[in-house]
Amino acid sequence: MVSASPSVPSSAPPASPFVPVVPAGGAGTRLWPLSRRSHPKFLLDLTGSGRSLLQQTLDRLAPLGDRAPLVVTGRAHEAEVREQAGAGVRVLAEPSPRNSMPAIALAAAVAAADDEDAVIGSFAADHLIADEAAFARAVASARAAAERGYLVTIGIEPTHPATGFGYIEEGATPSSLAGTGAVGVERFVEKPDRDRAEEFVRSGRFRWNAGMFVVRARVLLEALDAQIPPLAAGARRIAAALGTAEEAEVRERVWPTLTAIAIDHALAEPLSVAGRVAMVPAAFGWDDVGDFAALARQLRERREGADGVHAEGSDVVVVGGAETIAIDAQATVYGSPTRPVALVGVEGISVVDTPDVLLVLADERAQDLSRLGSLLDAEGLDALR
Amino acid sequence: MVSASPSVPSSAPPASPFVPVVPAGGAGTRLWPLSRRSHPKFLLDLTGSGRSLLQQTLDRLAPLGDRAPLVVTGRAHEAEVREQAGAGVRVLAEPSPRNSMPAIALAAAVAAADDEDAVIGSFAADHLIADEAAFARAVASARAAAERGYLVTIGIEPTHPATGFGYIEEGATPSSLAGTGAVGVERFVEKPDRDRAEEFVRSGRFRWNAGMFVVRARVLLEALDAQIPPLAAGARRIAAALGTAEEAEVRERVWPTLTAIAIDHALAEPLSVAGRVAMVPAAFGWDDVGDFAALARQLRERREGADGVHAEGSDVVVVGGAETIAIDAQATVYGSPTRPVALVGVEGISVVDTPDVLLVLADERAQDLSRLGSLLDAEGLDALR
Numbered sequence: 001m002v003s004a005s006p007s008v009p010s011s012a013p014p015a016s017p018f019v020p021v022v023p024a025g026g027a028g029t030r031l032w033p034l035s036r037r038s039h040p041k042f043l044l045d046l047t048g049s050g051r052s053l054l055q056q057t058l059d060r061l062a063p064l065g066d067r068a069p070l071v072v073t074g075r076a077h078e079a080e081v082r083e084q085a086g087a088g089v090r091v092l093a094e095p096s097p098r099n100s101m102p103a104i105a106l107a108a109a110v111a112a113a114d115d116e117d118a119v120i121g122s123f124a125a126d127h128l129i130a131d132e133a134a135f136a137r138a139v140a141s142a143r144a145a146a147e148r149g150y151l152v153t154i155g156i157e158p159t160h161p162a163t164g165f166g167y168i169e170e171g172a173t174p175s176s177l178a179g180t181g182a183v184g185v186e187r188f189v190e191k192p193d194r195d196r197a198e199e200f201v202r203s204g205r206f207r208w209n210a211g212m213f214v215v216r217a218r219v220l221l222e223a224l225d226a227q228i229p230p231l232a233a234g235a236r237r238i239a240a241a242l243g244t245a246e247e248a249e250v251r252e253r254v255w256p257t258l259t260a261i262a263i264d265h266a267l268a269e270p271l272s273v274a275g276r277v278a279m280v281p282a283a284f285g286w287d288d289v290g291d292f293a294a295l296a297r298q299l300r301e302r303r304e305g306a307d308g309v310h311a312e313g314s315d316v317v318v319v320g321g322a323e324t325i326a327i328d329a330q331a332t333v334y335g336s337p338t339r340p341v342a343l344v345g346v347e348g349i350s351v352v353d354t355p356d357v358l359l360v361l362a363d364e365r366a367q368d369l370s371r372l373g374s375l376l377d378a379e380g381l382d383a384l385r
Numbered sequence: 386m387v388s389a390s391p392s393v394p395s396s397a398p399p400a401s402p403f404v405p406v407v408p409a410g411g412a413g414t415r416l417w418p419l420s421r422r423s424h425p426k427f428l429l430d431l432t433g434s435g436r437s438l439l440q441q442t443l444d445r446l447a448p449l450g451d452r453a454p455l456v457v458t459g460r461a462h463e464a465e466v467r468e469q470a471g472a473g474v475r476v477l478a479e480p481s482p483r484n485s486m487p488a489i490a491l492a493a494a495v496a497a498a499d500d501e502d503a504v505i506g507s508f509a510a511d512h513l514i515a516d517e518a519a520f521a522r523a524v525a526s527a528r529a530a531a532e533r534g535y536l537v538t539i540g541i542e543p544t545h546p547a548t549g550f551g552y553i554e555e556g557a558t559p560s561s562l563a564g565t566g567a568v569g570v571e572r573f574v575e576k577p578d579r580d581r582a583e584e585f586v587r588s589g590r591f592r593w594n595a596g597m598f599v600v601r602a603r604v605l606l607e608a609l610d611a612q613i614p615p616l617a618a619g620a621r622r623i624a625a626a627l628g629t630a631e632e633a634e635v636r637e638r639v640w641p642t643l644t645a646i647a648i649d650h651a652l653a654e655p656l657s658v659a660g661r662v663a664m665v666p667a668a669f670g671w672d673d674v675g676d677f678a679a680l681a682r683q684l685r686e687r688r689e690g691a692d693g694v695h696a697e698g699s700d701v702v703v704v705g706g707a708e709t710i711a712i713d714a715q716a717t718v719y720g721s722p723t724r725p726v727a728l729v730g731v732e733g734i735s736v737v738d739t740p741d742v743l744l745v746l747a748d749e750r751a752q753d754l755s756r757l758g759s760l761l762d763a764e765g766l767d768a769l770r
Contacts (some may be wrong), residue, residue, distance in 0.1 A: 325760050325761060327757065328750065340743070340766060342743070342745075343744075343746075345746065358736070358743070359727040369729055371712055375710050379710065381708065381725060
């Protein structure tokens with residue numbers, strides 16, 4: 001590990017080219033029926049901003065990159081991702097879902113092939129960030145720490161004892177991180193129960209794991225060589241074949257052999273034990289918009305798309321342009337301009353009015369939405385998933 | 386007034402022909418958007434029984450009548466009423482709404498012209514009755530009392546201190562009612578507040594006014610001659626012109642001159658003061674289905690139309706054939722077979738999914754639905770009313 005040099009001030013620009021990476025996957029089943037298998041969460045404009053979550057993610061990352069962003073997505077979504085991403089974004093299609101490590105390893109191999117010093121930063125395609133300047137500062141810190149050889153994550157200041165996220169415990173900060181703004185990491189913790197989450201937040205030493213990783217591509221691949229050698233080798237092989245006559249053949253043959261594993265388990269946990277993971281503590285209004293309750297909170301903070309509400313004594317947010325008439329209602333409405341919605345006396349609900357199915361959900365039960373899937377299957381309504 | 390003759394046992398068949406009368410009016414604004422101005426409550430099959438409320442009313446009354454039932458309805462609904470009623474029902478169209486007294490007076494005049502001894506029984510087109518045998522017994526009692534010269538109402542045993550209905554207080558029963566099953570009436574009371582309603586129910590002497598009146602047609606018209614002479618004369622004039630070349634001319638000229646007043650105010654209240662009103666106390670599962678809370682209660686008692694519900698821990702009733710998936714929900718769903726409905730964690734709500742508007746309502750606020758109308762007007766959505 002490299003020691004911090006006092007001659008490199010923290011304000012010095014990072015020396016290595018930065019490549020944003022966006023794994024665009026995940027079904028978003030707790031945002032059904034907005035999110036469907038055929039049209040998942042990252043393709044949706046959930047907040048009525050005019051840009052999908054993927055587009056917002058790319059809008060946020062493109063200005064930070066020295067190279068075009070790399071989006072890795074499932075083959076079923078490749079066409080729509082290309083259309084949404086537009087020119088200046090490179091899209092890599094996965095033949096099948098293999099979790100996050102193969103996708104990020106492939107992106108790392110592509111970035112390293114282009115530039116052996118490249119630093120990649122991997123950020124999910126379906127999260128919201130309110131304060132983009134604070135996010136950019138956190139990424140700059142993470143790049144500085146990544147250039148010193150660390151796998152760097154961004155730890156989100158918890159605003160409440162969430163049980164739906166993993167946590168990262170801060171550890172001793174080695175001198176080699178001096179001046180970067182990053183700290184050491186003691187360990188990664190899986191989603192806790194309520195009591196532990198409260199303990200974590202009280203302690204002040206735990207931050208949310210938002211799945212953001214910044215690392216030199218070469219460092220990632222070498223670490224993966226040590227942990228899961230065939231996965232690293234396979235990713236390099238597919239990357240090397242890109243743009244050649246063998247591209248399709250190599251991809252179809254090698255991809256299914258790659259170990260399906262999350263980057264947290266494949267690299268972050270083992271490297272943290274070895275003291276090779278750093279964390280940039282940050283607060284920039286991050287939200288994974290994991291369910292309708294989270295989305296309702298976000299919409300109330302943003303107050304976008306609130307036009308067309310005619311209310312008495314109500315707190316109603318409308319996305320999608322449905323004319324809404326409300327009396328003493330507290331609700332979030334996802335509808336269409338072609339069908340008005342009337343609400344009387346209902347509280348804490350989300351109404352999701354889509355052309356082929358209607359959902360009415362108590363926000364406090366938003367997590368239970370994932371249970372609907374098996375009911376739909378059991379009742380022959382799986383086409384709606 | 387005629388004295389009761391001990392030689393006429395109560396089991397004797399009524400001597401005068403009975404003509405069922407059904408005023409089919411009322412907007413049903415608290416059942417919007419099922420009920421619309423253009424297609425009001427009485428035309429709807431609210432319970433999924435396969436018959437509209439009007440049809441259920443006629444099904445119940447036709448076997449009790451000695452003559453074809455007379456339906457009096459607005460001109461806008463005449464065609465659909467004729468179609469729903471079918472052959473064997475006579476339909477009289479009102480050129481404009483003038484409240485209940487002109488409609489019933491016209492029916493009385495028509496019945497009296499056919500048979501001077503006719504007894505009419507007027508029953509709203511949009512109420513539900515669970516126990517038809519008990520209803521038939523109450524009508525038989527009322528006919529017996531009507532033949533003795535009384536304006537007879539049916540007083541519904543209260544099941545709770547309702548504030549949405551008027552009440553009828555029992556009075557001393559004259560000997561002339563002996564053997565009929567009817568009792569005397571002290572007075573009619575308008576919709577009470579909660580405290581008075583509780584007092585009424587506790588006393589045991591008050592019954593709900595369900596707007597049911599049984600009376601000899603001639604007696605009604607003579608009483609109206611005394612109370613509002615031009616109304617009685619006008620009704621007779623229109624009835625006399627029916628089927629003649631002057632029918633349309635007379636109806637269009639005379640109808641607008643008839644006093645717009647409810648039968649309660651025009652006749653029932655003044656005649657009760659004169660001791661000329663009788664009441665048959667009865668309990669037969671009557672409900673005016675005045676709002677979605679009442680309808681939800683009725684549907685739970687009937688459990689009709691509950692097919693297509695796939696539920697975990699739920700109490701969901703579905704009308705209209707929408708496939709419904711529910712987790713821990715307590716709700717009533719009015720939908721269509723073409724669009725499934727999913728419910729998670731919501732309690733005590735009604736979901737009304739129509740092609741042009743969606744309503745989500747807390748049942749405990751069902752009475753407030755009537756406030757939506759002015760909001761719809763104010764927002765240019767009056768076409769939905």
